[in-house]
Amino acid sequence: MTALEYDRLNIWHPYASLRNPPRVRHARRASGLEIELADGSRLIDAVSSWWCVAHGHNHPAITEAIRRQSEKMCHVMFGGFTHDPAVELAEKLAAFAPPGLDKVFFADSGSIAVEVALKMAVQYQTALGRPEKSRILALKGGYHGDTSLCMSVSDPDGMHTLFGSIMSKQLFADKPSLPFGGEWEDGCASSLRGVFERHGGEIAAVVCESVFQAANAMNFYHPGYLREMRSLCDEYGALLICDEIAAGLYRTGPRWAHEYAGIRPDIMTVGKALTGGHITLAAALASGRVAETISSGKPSAFMHGPTYMANPLACAAAVASLDLFAAGGYGEKASRIGEVFSRSLARAAELPNVRSVRVLGAAAVIETNRLPSAADIDRVIDSHGVWLRPFCNFIYSMPPLVSGDGAVERIAEAMVDLASAPPGPEPEDGDFHE
Numbered sequence: 001m002t003a004l005e006y007d008r009l010n011i012w013h014p015y016a017s018l019r020n021p022p023r024v025r026h027a028r029r030a031s032g033l034e035i036e037l038a039d040g041s042r043l044i045d046a047v048s049s050w051w052c053v054a055h056g057h058n059h060p061a062i063t064e065a066i067r068r069q070s071e072k073m074c075h076v077m078f079g080g081f082t083h084d085p086a087v088e089l090a091e092k093l094a095a096f097a098p099p100g101l102d103k104v105f106f107a108d109s110g111s112i113a114v115e116v117a118l119k120m121a122v123q124y125q126t127a128l129g130r131p132e133k134s135r136i137l138a139l140k141g142g143y144h145g146d147t148s149l150c151m152s153v154s155d156p157d158g159m160h161t162l163f164g165s166i167m168s169k170q171l172f173a174d175k176p177s178l179p180f181g182g183e184w185e186d187g188c189a190s191s192l193r194g195v196f197e198r199h200g201g202e203i204a205a206v207v208c209e210s211v212f213q214a215a216n217a218m219n220f221y222h223p224g225y226l227r228e229m230r231s232l233c234d235e236y237g238a239l240l241i242c243d244e245i246a247a248g249l250y251r252t253g254p255r256w257a258h259e260y261a262g263i264r265p266d267i268m269t270v271g272k273a274l275t276g277g278h279i280t281l282a283a284a285l286a287s288g289r290v291a292e293t294i295s296s297g298k299p300s301a302f303m304h305g306p307t308y309m310a311n312p313l314a315c316a317a318a319v320a321s322l323d324l325f326a327a328g329g330y331g332e333k334a335s336r337i338g339e340v341f342s343r344s345l346a347r348a349a350e351l352p353n354v355r356s357v358r359v360l361g362a363a364a365v366i367e368t369n370r371l372p373s374a375a376d377i378d379r380v381i382d383s384h385g386v387w388l389r390p391f392c393n394f395i396y397s398m399p400p401l402v403s404g405d406g407a408v409e410r411i412a413e414a415m416v417d418l419a420s421a422p423p424g425p426e427p428e429d430g431d432f433h434e
């Protein structure tokens with residue numbers, strides 16, 4: 001049996017059936033912008049392997065950091081121990097984060113970082129003697145991860161409806177409909193204000209993806225919503241959690257996407273590009289006020305502690321990745337990628353199957369009226385040598401931030417080609433591409 005045959009029979013892939021599994025390609029190596037397949041062909045990774053490979057695959061500074069750390073210590077439990085990679089990373093991360101967010105909790109994936117942030121909000125309110133403030137307000141169209149608390153704050157009409165029976169019931173405001181760059185008017189955030197007016201006494205925190213609702217909606221929304229959230233949170237004693245797992249670390253241009261709004265969150269989650277896509281690691285960063293309040297409660301301990309917390313290999317990789325980010329120029333790199341996308345994708349707006357073309361920083365989206373067919377997706381990937389992973393009716397790219405103009409142009413050509421193909425079937429219920 002070949003590896004592909006064994007895989008097909010026995011291994012689940014993300015959001016995939018084992019009875020009728022989607023095609024997977026056999027990856028063998030990866031370097032820079034490219035993934036090499038077992039047959040020797042190569043694909044430009046236009047999705048940065050789910051948005052994390054910011055500096056390119058197998059960046060020598062990061063692989064070297066992992067190798068060096070592996071010679072000393074691959075793992076030690078974080079209960080009762082600390083180590084240099086964790087301390088060095090916490091210091092660097094705090095220096096990289098907005099001022100004041102210097103209390104660090106290391107998690108082993110983005111979803112866990114979000115779980116931790118939400119639990120912090122509940123412990124914070126409990127410590128203040130407000131246990132009734134135990135619900136989370138989130139935005140429709142959002143995505144915060146696949147574990148159950150994360151599902152409960154992700155789009156309620158999205159892929160998680162299946163698990164409604166085991167999920168806690170949170171509160172939702174309308175999906176932000178005013179796009180980034182639109183004209184802000186009073187009343188744009190009336191849905192947010194309305195939920196606070198009805199439920200303000202129950203709200204522990206608001207959680208949002210700053211400016212860029214990625215995995216559910218590919219929606220770049222007006223920073224005015226974040227300013228409204230900040231002021232409503234202050235008015236009602238709720239915490240603001242900015243989930244920067246997708247949008248942070250320069251994906252939309254600035255280091256953190258909430259900088260567009262000139263506000264500061266109380267808790268921020270970071271993941272995906274943190275290790276430059278080399279090994280899994282995420283973190284929740286809290287303000288001193290949040291940390292002190294939690295610590296003054298009963299219990300004083302913050303109640304979470306994963307087995308692989310602050311894994312030294314992952315911390316060493318993240319230190320090397322942050323050093324690359326700190327060396328500078330990533331904001332400019334993201335803007336440059338955005339300019340090339342804007343120019344090269346402009347003609348897609350005229351295509352009959354295209355609803356809109358949107359670009360912000362190093363993220364570009366063609367929203368179509370109908371899903372592309374699986375056959376067309378395969379044809380475009382193979383003929384252009386560009387790895388695309390459209391989902392629902394979004395053909396998008398979030399390439400490595402080190403992509404040059406030529407690579408971005410090639411990706412844009414593949415996207416336009418796919419958007420030009422005759423539309424595939426109407427989406428079926430539960431027909432998720434992610």
Ligand SMILES: *Cc1c(COP(=O)(O)O)cnc(C)c1O
Pocket residue numbers: 109110111112114143144145146209214215243244245246247271272282
């Ligand atoms: C991907 C993502 C997560 C979940 O991260 P995982 O590492 O997949 O668990 C959470 N929030 C946002 C905004 C994301 O894009």
